[in-house]
Amino acid sequence: MSVLKSAMVEAYTATTWPWRARFRLVHSRVGLAPLMVLFYHRVADHDVTPWTITTDDFRHHLDYLQSKFEIVSLAEGQRRIAMRFNPHPCVAITFDDGYGDNSEFAIKELNTRSLPATYFVTLDNVLTGEPFSHDAKLGINARPNTIDELRQMIASGNIEIGGHTRTHADVGSIHDSARLQDEVIDATHELERAIDQPIRYFAFPFGLPANLNDAAINLLRRNGILAFCSAYGGYNFPGDDPYHIQRIHGDPELARLRNWLTIDPRKVQGIPRYQPRYTRLPEPSGVQL
Ligand SMILES: [Zn+2]
Structure with a gap:
């Protein structure tokens, strides 16, 4: 982002600051503060793609998050949404795909700081070692995690592994x-067997409303998955649908991240271009849960 654009975002955040402060105060007082779930992909300093954040930027993100928010696990955040009570804005950290580079820095950094994260993995890539198709298209050979690395993450006690389909479909x-x-169920069960750990959460690849699927959501529910994640932005307020966790891009540009995490008024005032919450249809009647 250019210096000018960054300055414009900061100016917008500053001019709307009184609204933001009041919103946070009022919602916190009554236990209706939002859960904000960030998604990252790859933390690395080489072959930087649009879905890569550098190690310095990631470290700055964690410094900022730790100084301003309570950082919770996805499960704790979901519990607060379901219980309809969250007294402070809190943040959960997630990763998608399963990049080997994350084991070199990001996961170690999270562990050093004792921060929880949920790590969504595409099965085929971690089994075969083949690069993700979105990297192959750019001619980048970023390796996926190995099963051993996923097991080490689990052993650290801070990282939970989640499902992200078989082929990143x-x-x-x-x-x-x-x-x-x-793609959705068998691959998740195979991943469970490979890491020898139950999987509780699932993230839809790409994660925009058009990439979600009510039939898949119903399958996830019937197979004991506790919630699914989207990736089109959006806050999670206590009382919202706790089965659908909305996530926000872990934008390397800190000005944009701050704008999101301090509650952008445009994103909570029902302006259509800021994407309302995806509404899933109820399960057809007669389905055995
Ligand atoms: Zn993905």
Whole structure:
């Protein structure tokens, strides 16, 4: 982001600061403060892609988050949404895909700081070591994590592994029930067996409303997954649907991240271009849960 754009975001944040301060105070007082869930992909200083954040920027993010927010696990955040009570704005950290570079720095940094995170993994890549298709398209050979690395994360006690399909599929475009079952459920069960640990959470690849799928959500529910994550932005307020955790991009540009995390009025006042919450249809009647 250019210096000018960054300055404009900071100016907008500053001019709306009184509104933000009042919003946070009023919502915190009555236990309705938001849970904000960040998603990252890759933390590395080489072959920087649009889904990579440098180690310095990631360290600055954690410094900022730790100084301003309570950092909770996804499970604790979800519990607060379901219990309809959260007394302070809190943040949960997640990663998507399963990049080997994260084991070199990001995971160590989280462990040093004793910070929890949920780590969503695409099965085929961690089993085969093949680069992710979105990197291959750019000619970048960023290695996926190994199963051993995932086991080390679990052993650290701070990291929970989640499902992210078998092939990083756009689940929103899958209408064949056998393929849906394979990408969403069978792959998650195979990942569970590979890491020898139950999987409780699932993140839809790409994560925009068009990439979500009610049939897949119903499958997840029936198979004991506790919640799914999207990735189109949005806050989670106590009383919101606790089965759908909305996530915000861990934007390397700190000015934009601050704008989000201090509650951007445009994003809570129902302005359509700021994407309302995805509404899933209820399960068809007669379905055995
Ligand atoms: Zn992904």
